[in-house]
Amino acid sequence: MGGYPPWREYQTDFRARYGTGALVPVLDLIADSGLGLPAGYLGSGRERGTRQISERDHKLLNLVQQATVTGGEIVLTEKLIEHLASAPVDPQRLPVRTEIGFTIRACSLDDLNAGRFQLDVTGTPRPASSMIARHAHLIPEPDLAEIRRTFDTPEPDTTTAQLSFVPRWRRDENVARSIRLAPSVISIAEYHAPDADSIALADLAVTAEGADLHLIQISTGKRVIPLVASALEAATHSPPLARFLSEVATACFPVYSAFDFGAANTLPYLPRVRYRRTILAPARWLLNADQLPGHETDQSTWNAELAAWRERWHVPDHVAIADHDRVQPIDLRHRVHRMLLRSRIERRGRLELHECAAPGELGWLGRAHEILLIMHRPRTAAPRARRIKMVPPPVTGADLHLPAASRIVALRLHAHPDRFDDIIADHLAALAASCDSTVANWWFHRHRDLSDHRASQHLAIFLHLRGVEHFAATAALAASWAERLHRDHLASRLAFTDWQPPTGRYGHGPALDAALRAFAADSAAAVAQLRAARISGLAPQALAAASFVDLAAALAGDPVVGRDWLLRETSPSSGRLDRGLRDQALGLADRLGPLKGTPAGQARSHQRPGTAAASAPPACRRRFPRSRTRHGSPRPSHSPATASPR
Numbered sequence: 197m198g199g200y201p202p203w204r205e206y207q208t209d210f211r212a213r214y215g216t217g218a219l220v221p222v223l224d225l226i227a228d229s230g231l232g233l234p235a236g237y238l239g240s241g242r243e244r245g246t247r248q249i250s251e252r253d254h255k256l257l258n259l260v261q262q263a264t265v266t267g268g269e270i271v272l273t274e275k276l277i278e279h280l281a282s283a284p285v286d287p288q289r290l291p292v293r294t295e296i297g298f299t300i301r302a303c304s305l306d307d308l309n310a311g312r313f314q315l316d317v318t319g320t321p322r323p324a325s326s327m328i329a330r331h332a333h334l335i336p337e338p339d340l341a342e343i344r345r346t347f348d349t350p351e352p353d354t355t356t357a358q359l360s361f362v363p364r365w366r367r368d369e370n371v372a373r374s375i376r377l378a379p380s381v382i383s384i385a386e387y388h389a390p391d392a393d394s395i396a397l398a399d400l401a402v403t404a405e406g407a408d409l410h411l412i413q414i415s416t417g418k419r420v421i422p423l424v425a426s427a428l429e430a431a432t433h434s435p436p437l438a439r440f441l442s443e444v445a446t447a448c449f450p451v452y453s454a455f456d457f458g459a460a461n462t463l464p465y466l467p468r469v470r471y472r473r474t475i476l477a478p479a480r481w482l483l484n485a486d487q488l489p490g491h492e493t494d495q496s497t498w499n500a501e502l503a504a505w506r507e508r509w510h511v512p513d514h515v516a517i518a519d520h521d522r523v524q525p526i527d528l529r530h531r532v533h534r535m536l537l538r539s540r541i542e543r544r545g546r547l548e549l550h551e552c553a554a555p556g557e558l559g560w561l562g563r564a565h566e567i568l569l570i571m572h573r574p575r576t577a578a579p580r581a582r583r584i585k586m587v588p589p590p591v592t593g594a595d596l597h598l599p600a601a602s603r604i605v606a607l608r609l610h611a612h613p614d615r616f617d618d619i620i621a622d623h624l625a626a627l628a629a630s631c632d633s634t635v636a637n638w639w640f641h642r643h644r645d646l647s648d649h650r651a652s653q654h655l656a657i658f659l660h661l662r663g664v665e666h667f668a669a670t671a672a673l674a675a676s677w678a679e680r681l682h683r684d685h686l687a688s689r690l691a692f693t694d695w696q697p698p699t700g701r702y703g704h705g706p707a708l709d710a711a712l713r714a715f716a717a718d719s720a721a722a723v724a725q726l727r728a729a730r731i732s733g734l735a736p737q738a739l740a741a742a743s744f745v746d747l748a749a750a751l752a753g754d755p756v757v758g759r760d761w762l763l764r765e766t767s768p769s770s771g772r773l774d775r776g777l778r779d780q781a782l783g784l785a786d787r788l789g790p791l792k793g794t795p796a797g798q799a800r801s802h803q804r805p806g807t808a809a810a811s812a813p814p815a816c817r818r819r820f821p822r823s824r825t826r827h828g829s830p831r832p833s834h835s836p837a838t839a840s841p842r
Contacts, residue, residue, distance in 0.1 A: 218700025742784030
């Protein structure tokens with residue numbers, strides 16, 4: 197999964213609460229009753245998670261130290277880029293449109309024509325923003341039409357919409373103002389007469405598909421890609437809602453930004469990073485006020501200390517004082533420039549200095565400049581997202597099932613993960629038996645927060661009541677059951693919680709009822725498989741794999757179609773596969789294999805016609821036949837609550 201960590205966590209939380217395919221109105225989603233705003237947003241109640249040191253961080257720290265010792269630069273090669281990359285990038289998940297700003301270092305036009313030049317990367321605006329839009333009104337119409345075409349998305353059933361809003365600070369209005377460049381407009385806190393090209397905030401919803409979040413126009417089912425027609429810094433200068441809309445559509449895509457040093461960003465010195473003739477990141481120094489004399493020291497003494505600092509850290513004559521995307525070049529040989537540096541460092545306490553081109557290196561043009569290059573991805577053969585043909589009803593607050601006011605008793609049983617198998621195989625049936633008169637069916641799944649490896653795991657258990665009037669009695673039975681587990685040192689605590697039905701994936705009414713019956717059948721099969729694994733000595737993982745194969749075949753209505761779907765939609769894991777485990781799984785997955793008559797084979801009760809588990813998948817298939825994969829092709833839907841051991 198791509199994107200920044202706060203957005204990856206937000207996407208994980210979205211899927212955990214609403215489920216894949218759910219359509220949640222934007223204004224409901226960011227409200228306090230929804231998920232709120234992602235961590236790092238103004239007004240967000242979420243805290244940023246602790247940054248984990250990645251393998252890329254270790255590799256970059258090693259490269260930075262080598263360059264610091266030798267006084268050189270980091271030169272990226274194809275082999276080194278592959279070494280630093282965490283995973284291959286899917287071209288279909290790249291941003292549709294990006295911009296890059298750069299300057300050209302060449303002493304003369306002859307040098308430029310002869311190829312004796314370097315490029316300095318100066319700007320990498322977010323894919324949803326633009327550096328050129330601010331000056332678009334100065335561009336002649338034929339060229340402007342060509343630029344407008346770059347904002348058109350190559351994806352079918354997708355539209356680009358320009359965000360129109362007032363920035364948080366009045367001084368930013370000249371930066372944020374631009375002409376219209378996109379086919380549609382989303383207006384925030386402004387009045388515009390309604391027209392066919394306007395998209396109202398109330399007509400926008402967010403949905404999750406695969407590893408991505410999408411912004412959807414509810415009335416049409418089209419995917420919307422918002423555009424901010426300026427390079428206005430989003431974190432503090434844009435309203436939180438405008439920032440959210442501009443980021444959500446590409447939040448989980450691979451990050452397009454300036455070169456990121458990761459954990460090394462806080463080091464006092466970072467070397468230049470170069471790829472061929474392009475300087476991706478200039479050398480950078482962090483200068484703190486306590487590294488130089490205070491304001492009571494005379495200028496000559498201060499100059500001497502500055503010279504010593506420069507010699508120690510190999511700081512060139514020409515540097516730039518950097519403040520985010522604003523840079524001010526200075527010449528440290530010049531007395532007035534040194535006085536300016538002293539004034540800034542004493543006022544701010546810390547400065548960031550970048551290497552920059554000397555005036556002679558800009559001789560080919562004779563002045564400072566910045567060139568903007570627009571990159572546009574062509575149409576792909578397999579589009580990422582399609583129009584939602586049958587727009588599901590948006591999720592509302594009325595969909596939430598609260599304790600004591602619902603037919604669903606949602607439990608969280610907290611225990612050590614190593615005890616889960618014992619609780620499922622030996623004790624869960626006792627809870628079901630005690631509630632048989634009040635509960636129509638039940639299911640469970642093991643829950644682990646993948647966005648926070650430190651979070652405790654729990655068993656999520658759901659009891660579907662025959663009537664809401666049975667809630668109190670069933671809750672008392674569940675509490676007694678949990679008390680026995682606590683007394684036997686198997687579980688630490690029990691919590692009653694709310695339940696959000698997975699209507700986005702499975703639908704409403706009869707379709708959802710069929711899905712819940714499938715969950716129950718799947719859970720019953722998982723219990724039987726765990727018990728069979730103990731008796732037969734087979735690996736639980738092999739039983740789970742065979743169960744998935746059979747479940748896919750049942751939901752597809754044809755074994756060949758189901759297995760083809762599994763091969764197409766599941767990504768192979770890295771590392772070597774245990775041969776014995778593979779042979780067990782293959783034997784169990786083959787109905788005519790030698791394991792057919794074993795207890796493990798008999799535990800696959802959902803394969804046998806006439807059982808409740810066998811009837812659930814076909815019922816689900818009849819109720820929601822249009823379930824789709826991330827590529828838009830038909831697939832067999834399956835329960836998210838599969839309880840087989842993983």
